Amino acid sequence: MTTPDTERRRFTRISFDATTELSRGSKTWEVTLVDISFNGILVRSEHPLPLSDGDEVEAAIHLLGDDVVIRTPATLTHQRENDYGFLIENLDLDSLTLLRRLVELNLGDETLLERELDNLFDDS
Template sequence: LNVEGAIFDVALVDVSFNGVLVKSDIPLAFDIGQEAEVTIHLLGDDIAIRTPATLAHKREKEYGFLIENLDIDSLTLLRRLVELNLGDETLLERELDHFFDND
């Protein structure tokens, strides 16, 4: 998690086409609406999803970010990750329809 040039190591709790939920072992002094760049490392540093995001909510040590813009490579990786986690192509298509209807 890159916030104003500062790098924070956080754990990924959940990810969807709309947002990312992360957890930190230490409380982070972020404000709602604060912008960040989220990087989700899939295979070390070689393959990663990178996206600008905005802090939408925080609760204790969990922080929810709305995804703003995904480049095509990150969108492709995220699609595959969601597909693997859902295990059902019908659910994936429903998630994609919801994502594109909100744009």
């Protein structure tokens, strides 16, 4: 079983500022992206979100307006005050490619990127 500390060691969290929306059913909330990794996202909301651990949402992370968007199902794994941590799984190929490029640009080290990709696909 992995713990949040183990996950942080396996997947580097990238601080990134992007317009981010969470949707569930007919509800949509605009939130602030705190960080992102191959394994999950951490967002902050100005207002409490009506979500509980285990709830699933659709996350849309706008990298370049509406032209470049990472879309992924996400499951709430923890919350503390106005911070919400989500596990991301089942990224489509386009979103995975965008996330890979984002991580690659921020890590600046091909070896670290390959290690993270190995960890990502070892869990699949």
